[in-house]
Amino acid sequence: xxxxxxxxxxxxxxxxxxxxxxxxxxxxxxxxxxxxxxxxxxxxxxxxxxxxxxxxxxxxxxxxxxxxxxxxxxxxxxxxxxxxxxxxxxxxxxxxxxxxxxxxxxxxxxxxxxxxxxxxxxxxxxxxxxxxxxxxxxxxxxxxxxxxxxxxx
Amino acid sequence: xxxxxxxxxxxxxxxxxxxxxxxxxxxxxxxxxxxxxxxxxxxxxxxxxxxxxxxxxxxxxxxxxxxxxxxxxxxxxxxxxxxxxxxxxxxxxxxxxxxxxxxxxxxxxxxxxxxxxxxxxxxxxxxxxxxxxxxxxxxxxxxxxxxxxxxxxxxxxxxxxxxxxxxxxxxxxxxxxxxxxxxxxxxxxxxxxxxxxxxxxxxxxxxxxxxxxxxxxxxxxxxxxxxxxxxxxxxxxxxxxxxxxxxxxxxxxxxxxxxxxxxxxxxxxxxxxxxxxxxxxxxxxxxxxxxxxxxxxxxxxxxxxxxxxxxxxxxxxxxxxxxxxxxxxxxxxxxxxxxxxxxxxxxxxxxxxxxxxxxxxxxxxxxxxxxxxxxxxxxxxxxxxxxxxxxxxxxxxxxxxxxxxxxxxxxxxxxxxxxxxxxxxxxxxxxxxxxxxxxxxxxxxxxxxxxxxxxxxxxxxxxxxxxxxxxxxxxxxxxxxxxxxxxxxxxxxxxxxxxxxxxxxxxxxxxxxxxxxxxxxxxxxxxxxxxxxxxxxxxxxxxxxxxxxxxxxxxxxxxxxxxxxxxxxxxxxxxxxxxxxxxxxxxxxxxxxxxxxxxxxxxxxxxxxxxxxxxxxxxxxxxxxxxxxxxxxxxxxxxxxxxxxxxxxxxxxxxxxxxxxxxxxxxxxxxxxxxxxxxxxxxxxxxxxxxxxxxxxxxxxxxxxxxxxxxxxxxxxxxxxxxxxxxxxxxxxxxxxxxxxxxxxxxxxxxxxxxxxxxxxxxxxxxxxxxxxxxxxxxxxxxxxxxxx
Numbered sequence: 001x002x003x004x005x006x007x008x009x010x011x012x013x014x015x016x017x018x019x020x021x022x023x024x025x026x027x028x029x030x031x032x033x034x035x036x037x038x039x040x041x042x043x044x045x046x047x048x049x050x051x052x053x054x055x056x057x058x059x060x061x062x063x064x065x066x067x068x069x070x071x072x073x074x075x076x077x078x079x080x081x082x083x084x085x086x087x088x089x090x091x092x093x094x095x096x097x098x099x100x101x102x103x104x105x106x107x108x109x110x111x112x113x114x115x116x117x118x119x120x121x122x123x124x125x126x127x128x129x130x131x132x133x134x135x136x137x138x139x140x141x142x143x144x145x146x147x148x149x150x151x152x153x
Numbered sequence: 154x155x156x157x158x159x160x161x162x163x164x165x166x167x168x169x170x171x172x173x174x175x176x177x178x179x180x181x182x183x184x185x186x187x188x189x190x191x192x193x194x195x196x197x198x199x200x201x202x203x204x205x206x207x208x209x210x211x212x213x214x215x216x217x218x219x220x221x222x223x224x225x226x227x228x229x230x231x232x233x234x235x236x237x238x239x240x241x242x243x244x245x246x247x248x249x250x251x252x253x254x255x256x257x258x259x260x261x262x263x264x265x266x267x268x269x270x271x272x273x274x275x276x277x278x279x280x281x282x283x284x285x286x287x288x289x290x291x292x293x294x295x296x297x298x299x300x301x302x303x304x305x306x307x308x309x310x311x312x313x314x315x316x317x318x319x320x321x322x323x324x325x326x327x328x329x330x331x332x333x334x335x336x337x338x339x340x341x342x343x344x345x346x347x348x349x350x351x352x353x354x355x356x357x358x359x360x361x362x363x364x365x366x367x368x369x370x371x372x373x374x375x376x377x378x379x380x381x382x383x384x385x386x387x388x389x390x391x392x393x394x395x396x397x398x399x400x401x402x403x404x405x406x407x408x409x410x411x412x413x414x415x416x417x418x419x420x421x422x423x424x425x426x427x428x429x430x431x432x433x434x435x436x437x438x439x440x441x442x443x444x445x446x447x448x449x450x451x452x453x454x455x456x457x458x459x460x461x462x463x464x465x466x467x468x469x470x471x472x473x474x475x476x477x478x479x480x481x482x483x484x485x486x487x488x489x490x491x492x493x494x495x496x497x498x499x500x501x502x503x504x505x506x507x508x509x510x511x512x513x514x515x516x517x518x519x520x521x522x523x524x525x526x527x528x529x530x531x532x533x534x535x536x537x538x539x540x541x542x543x544x545x546x547x548x549x550x551x552x553x554x555x556x557x558x559x560x561x562x563x564x565x566x567x568x569x570x571x572x573x574x575x576x577x578x579x580x581x582x583x584x585x586x587x588x589x590x591x592x593x594x595x596x597x598x599x600x601x602x603x604x605x606x607x608x609x610x611x612x613x614x615x616x617x618x619x620x621x622x623x624x625x626x627x628x629x630x631x632x633x634x635x636x637x638x639x640x641x642x643x644x645x646x647x648x649x650x651x652x653x654x655x656x657x658x659x660x661x662x663x664x665x666x667x668x669x670x671x672x673x674x675x676x677x678x679x680x681x682x683x684x685x686x687x688x689x690x691x692x693x694x695x696x697x698x699x700x701x702x703x704x705x706x707x708x709x710x711x712x713x714x715x716x717x718x719x720x721x722x723x724x725x726x727x728x729x730x731x732x733x734x735x736x737x738x739x740x741x742x743x744x745x746x747x748x749x750x751x752x753x754x755x756x757x758x759x760x761x762x763x764x765x766x767x768x769x770x771x772x773x774x775x776x777x778x779x780x781x782x783x784x785x786x787x788x789x790x791x792x793x794x795x796x797x798x799x800x801x802x803x804x805x806x807x808x809x810x811x812x813x814x815x816x817x818x819x820x821x822x823x824x825x826x827x828x829x830x831x832x833x834x835x836x837x838x839x840x841x842x843x844x845x846x847x848x849x850x851x852x853x854x855x856x857x858x859x860x861x862x863x864x865x866x867x868x869x870x871x872x873x874x875x876x877x878x879x880x881x882x883x884x885x886x887x888x889x890x891x892x893x894x895x896x897x898x899x900x901x902x903x904x905x906x907x908x909x910x911x912x913x914x915x916x917x918x919x920x921x922x923x924x925x926x927x928x929x930x931x932x933x934x935x936x937x938x939x940x941x942x
Binding site: 078100135140 | 161163164166167168169170171172173174175176177179180182272273349350351352353400401402403405434435436659660661662826827829830831833834835836837838860861862866868869870872874875898
């Protein structure tokens with residue numbers, strides 16, 4: 001089926017199988033492989049992206065459901081000159097990543113979290129990231145990164 | 154240059170990972186690739202009957218379908234999947250092929266493979282394959298295996314795989330128990346764990362039909378080991394194989410194996426002349442990737458009336474699962490030497506029986522044998538403290554090696570020589586950081602007030618074995634390879650440096666740490682160093698990453714290769730400056746004639762001179778390209794004190810970890826940022842074993858919680874911030890004085906948490922708590938204890 005959407009500012013059109021998951025469209029068709037797949041039950045959040053500014057797990061929806069939306073993936077976060085988004089920079093400064101597999105989803109979820117709540121408490125950050133799993137960091141430095149990005153640490 | 158080692162340099166790896174630029178296996182696409190769809194057994198134990206592949210073969214986009222029997226007939230397998238650690242001469246090792254032909258031995262074992270044009274098409278077609286099974290009784294637990302009513306393998310007459318013993322002093326152990334004033338006995342369950350690295354495993358094999366080469370991209374920790382083993386199991390000449398571990402999203406031991414999918418991809422790509430790939434789904438990973446732990450432990454400790462230990466006796470029954478994978482049988486042995494912990498134990502004995510079950514094979518998972526050992530001895534120490542009537546800190550102090558003071562190269566009862574230690578100051582530092590006395594006062598006041606929220610404080614003073622391994626020590630354990638690591642350090646003509654490392658990172662920050670070592674050794678900027686790794690064509694020699702070995706073996710190899718670069722540079726500098734080599738000093742990246750600061754050469758200029766070879770000493774080889782293979786003389790033994798503080802809601806049984814204090818000693822630190830990150834993550838994995846995780850099986854051998862909906866990997870919600878501190882006792886095993894930090898957190902934390910829970914519930918007479926300490930289990934234990942009281 002025919003789909004149109006804007007991905008990281010570019011207009012994209014494609015003809016996809018109706019059952020194509022959005023994450024597979026982004027990865028396999030558009031080559032935007034920064035968005036990762038870590039599970040098959042929408043539990044891990046590695047595939048988190050923004051649709052019209054809201055964070056969404058891109059494995060939970062079909063590509064067709066994203067028709068006529070504005071999609072942002074991790075590839076769209078740094079600015080055109082390559083300067084990291086403040087959340088990406090905070091993760092780097094705070095050593096909020098190790099293997100980096102959950103990181104794109106974490107950054108997208110954390111960015112969305114701060115949009116909704118610009119000055120969260122540590123507990124609110126932990127609660128806000130509950131849908132994103134990391135196996136490397138124990139979350140300590142991820143939480144620190146988000147607090148730093150929020151200017152609260 | 155000021156020293157960078159010891160500073161928290163930001164990681165070089167991060168920008169690519171933060172922007173999605175890194176390529177994991179599943180990110181790499183190749184024209185004409187075929188996707189494998191695995192047809193997996195739904196039964197834990199069954200004879201494979203007729204397989205009807207016609208519907209699958211006729212499906213759109215399907216290129217081929219092969220059953221296990223057909224694959225065997227095609228002559229793809231020169232040998233079964235390898236076990237590199239036959240722990241005894243008579244160990245039973247049933248043949249294990251990438252796809253079963255006649256009998257399956259665990260749920261999820263592959264019986265046929267479909268090759269299709271697309272990711273979805275492969276899964277669809279696999280569903281169309283119809284397999285008849287004759288279901289056989291399953292052996293779904295260690296207890297069932299031990300009872301022996303059914304055999305996990307029909308052609309074996311027992312489930313026993315091996316018996317192994319470490320009994321240096323059996324008479325001494327018997328005498329210790331015969332004469333003991335106190336004895337305690339703990340029986341503990343080390344439940345099976347699903348490693349759950351966030352990146353699922355995946356493979357992509359790319360053939361060269363005309364040239365005969367095959368390149369395998371695999372989400373692996375061990376490309377070098379994989380290369381040798383693929384050659385041995387497929388018969389494809391080793392020189393025609395190239396293995397690449399691209400960006401790898403965590404491993405924790407789970408990517409330290411030689412797996413059916415890897416062999417299927419390589420052989421089918423080679424046969425079909427097309428790229429072949431597969432990526433496991435998370436729910437599939439419970440069957441397609443090995444699991445960890447799976448032991449029943451019995452530990453007995455004997456002491457005098459003051460709690461001074463006189464003997465320790467341990468027996469394990471260990472669950473191998475359905476087959477021996479790469480180091481399955483050796484995992485309990487890795488722990489065997491640590492059941493005496495940090496204590497002065499005069500007499501020690503260890504025995505282990507390995508059993509086959511019809512469950513997913515077990516193998517290394519973060520710590521591999523050592524978290525289990527630490528758990529047993531540290532739980533037993535708390536039991537002994539209760540028996541003797543002293544605090545958990547005091548019982549430890551009374552038993553520390555060397556009286557808790559500093560030591561070097563001390564032989565222990567388990568026959569190992571600990572490189573260095575200094576335990577009592579480490580305990581003191583942790584107690585101070587935790588404000589231990591205040592915690593105890595708070596605990597008492599809650600008890601006095603009859604609070605329903607009990608506070609528990611748990612200690613663990615662990616030691617672990619890092620830096621695997623001296624090759625001769627591995628020979629003594631019948632391990633099938635050495636334990637060295639290789640490094641190459643070379644100057645490029647423009648003064649930049651390339652380092653080639655045989656250790657293969659998957660999140661540990663090798664590129665950063667190795668650059669720091671080279672920067673300090675050569676007096677150059679760490680950003681002038683490029684670290685190459687994880688591709689057997691670029692880094693042909695290596696033994697990869699596991700057992701907290703990278704820094705203590707691989708990093709030290711780099712330091713020693715740098716020393717060779719400096720030595721050669723000194724000779725060239727002496728020649729060109731017309732000075733005696735002994736009269737040159739090397740500081741800040743520059744050779745200088747002592748006392749003549751104007752007679753100096755920067756190392757980059759010397760390296761350029763080695764490249765042009767216009768003016769080298771007679772007979773010297775051109776270029777600056779030095780190699781080092783380091784075989785460590787001994788292991789390294791990090792240690793530390795972990796303190797868990799839990800709050801238990803008696804009404805719900807919920808345990809909340811409210812604080813966690815860790816004071817670790819991993820010797821000298823290259824990058825404290827990386828050390829701290831390793832500890833945070835390791836601690837949470839151990840906490841997760843204590844509180845939430847465990848692969849559960851029904852009596853038929855079905856895993857009841859294979860997905861991340863049911864298998865409770867913790868989120869940020871469940872864990873607190875972690876307070877860390879350090880003591881520094883340099884290792885004597887290597888020139889950098891480093892030990893290792895990758896597994897320490899996991900090795901210290903499970904015992905600390907369960908000790909805290911038992912401490913919280915001690916007023917009710919609770920002395921043990923099985924892991925994971927779920928609310929239901931805790932609630933039942935509290936209520937049973939109250940009813941019995």
